[in-house]
Amino acid sequence: MSGLTPLVPAPFAHQGGGVTRLMVLVMVALTPATGYGLYLFGWPAIFLFLVTVLSAVVFEALSLVVGGRRVGPFLGDGSAVLTGWILALTLPPWAPWWIGVVGAFIAVVIGKQVFGGLGQNLFNPAMVARVALLISFPLEMTRWMQPLPIGTPGAPGILDGLAITFGGGSGIDLDALSGASALGHVKTELDRGLALPDILPSVASWEALGLGQVPGSLGETSAALLLIGGLFLLATRVIRWQIPVAMLGSLALAATLTHLIDPARYPDAVFHLLGGSAMLGAFFIATDYVTSPVTARGQLIFGAGCGVLVFVIRTWAGYPEGVAFAVLLMNAMVPLIDRWVRPRVFGRTATGKPLSYPSSKEPSDG
């Protein structure tokens, strides 16, 4: 019976689950908002989504082959699918196919694999891709469409959808159907010198913003469904509350304060929380394990930083939306945060010195 069992060291127990399970849970949480987004923006959005996710997987597989890694287990972890998925959600729904392909390439190859693959990248791959696309192809990346749910009059059918995504005449005038996102519209009008009370009536209602029936990225518009997905992630303990709460909280706080100071110039917190991709960012993007701090306190700092930066960029910078930039900027801070913010070690003070007790004969409690 010698050599009965292999000499693997303890522990001989595991709580179960793995990286793949976590990725799948995130996908499950994204499903409602994604499904609704695909429905709202129709066949072109569906094709763009498929193209993006598929290219992400293909690029991941290619990278693994080139890097000489085993393709099976690494492709199976689901991270490439998720990266492509999240990237697709941040793209204009009727963007051409090559936006998805180029984006997936940037995200998977440049954003992740060149750093060494899963777990090694400093920046959120999907956000790297989104920002690179936005800067490189500003026209395609800012053409927002009015929601045209599948089945409604004027909505593109499968063939029109194929034509819109993959090129070729579709007979649909894109410009006629395009519209500005809420954030973009408000920013443009403010820049023209108008006051908020005059602008807001022309913006969609709160309900429309909450449900997502507004122009915007494929999956960012439905704040309510994203919130449901986020709560699901919290309930399943895939993510912790620190980042979303700190991010949304600091964004809301900054918006409220400025709104109180000058209601004519600064939209209120509700507009900030519902109007852009704050929900998507707070629950699904900033919470990316790899690119966020590992300690609870570090995550609070990180989340708060993201929220403040989103507000600053939206309010004072050149772009109407700032989630991607904010997350990337805070990604860069993560090594520093993780270095400074550590839990207190058992038996040591916060500064790392061993605790000292006055020698006492008597117990301190009853």
Place this chain on the structure above:
Amino acid sequence: MKLFRIRGGVHPEERKVLSAEHPIRDIPLPDVLHVPLHQHVGTPAQPVVERGDLVKKGQQLAKDDGVVSAPVHAPTSGKVIGIGMFAAPHPSGLPVRTITLKPDGLDEWAELPPPIDDPFAAPPEEIARRVAESGIVGMGGATFPSAIKLNLRERCDLHTLVINGAECEPYLTCDDRLMREFSEQVIDGARVMAHALGVGRIIFGVERNKPGALDALRKAARPFPEVKVAGLPTRYPMGSEKHMVQALTGRETPSRGLTADIGIVVHNVATAFAAYEAVRHGRPLISRVVTVSGGAIRHPANLRVPVGTSVRALLDHCGGFTEKPTRLLIGGPMMGQPLPSADVPVVKGMNGLLALTRREAPDAMAMPCVRCGTCVDICPCGLVPLDMMAHVRRDDISAALKIGLGECMSCGSCSYVCPSHIPLVQYFNHAKGRMKVMAADEQRAEGSKALAAKRAERLERELRAKKEMLARRKAESAKKKRAAKPPPETMAAPPKAAAATPSPPETEPPKTDPTMPLANAESRTAPMPETAPAAPIGDAAIAADEAPTGAVEVEPLAGVTVSVDDPSGPALATDAALLRTLQEKALEKRRQLDGASAQPEASNVHPAETGKGGKDDR
């Protein structure tokens, strides 16, 4: 009773139900007993019997050797048929000195030391002595000689004795059964130990998943107001003594310190029971309760097993396997150790023998860390395991130390939760082994440096002596011009001549024997061979020069002090060499399992070559 929060922890599936309702049973005497002489932390015991001797049950077979050691007694009557090397219950399977006993079947007691009639009137020293003579060691797995902990009253201001009945490891139920079936004896043993420690308060810490044990203890403790029984939350590693002390008293043991530094001594319930047996009946520690369990065991059980019984006999007694186990281990699944073979003896510190199936202990390929931070959340010691792992992978042990590697107690919670199935705690054990080697190297280097300095000093001194002597002789010869013969041996053997000079010259009166104060001044490395004052200088210097290999060995006591506060770390923490052997084997195994995984392993052989990135996938 008010309880306090402890940080982190996990809740592995308990699976105690397999054996929890099986009362403690005796196992029939085996045909042969292999009693190892090193069943405790510290120096192995020295045999006091010889081959062919007939011994009685409870008779001392080997006596303790040194300060940290424990004697070993005959588990039954019979004949000593061998004193030699036999495989130890350790992953390495390396042999240790073992006395082999052929039972005569009579199970006849030797003449035992008389019971201490009123232990509470006896001086504490007597209790401690009895516990020491009975070979009692920490039975929760740490196997530290218990009497030393009973003598802590001399060093620390003590106020509380905590009896550890947490049994937080899954599967194990031996302490549970002991508390349920022998609650009065356990409480008596605890009270006797409290008397020996001179403390007036006893707290039993028992996880709430053992309501039977809690009830039994509470009932038995009723007559004794000083005994409190606390139900603790079921959370691994509640049985870590520092964490249990924190949960019970709110006090946190300082880093590198002992719980005794904050006035608290912790003993295991089985140790308390053994103390009861020793004090009230004079019986030495010759058997213990072992939980035999796991999905592959046909009839899980709690068995009272004579020390030295073969593990195979236990398995056979429990009906063997229902299916081939994928893991055979001693201890619990969180901190236990794999057994290379079933042909090893049961020892004093063995609380469980588990045969696990693939379903219970699944194999999983290690994937890259995704920085989810779960290990940070659950680390009971407040460490950042993923960072420590990254440092160890780069073979930067000192960086890992800087962020707290030394505080890691290898509880395995991080490995348990890691979604990437990274064997985190294995990295840390590996690093701790390296740490010991590094410390030893450093000590050796310092020793050599000291010796080199000493040698330079000696050469200089000799040179000076020679010069002085020459000068003196010159002066003498100048003075006594008629003296025609210059001393020839001066040239031939100057040092000896110098040494032989009866009285040193006036220029250097205090340096009559300079080696001694020098050696003391440089005695950072303790056991430098002292030069006999009478020895000639030349010889002394040679002796000192020969010293570097033998004299600056690692101080064994250093390792031992660490083990005092080691909660349940079995022999693991004590034997760097064995540990490393295990780790090397295990790493190799893990590597095979992983195949071409992308998880670069910290290799013992060439860790520098396993940096992250390109080399990931061999």
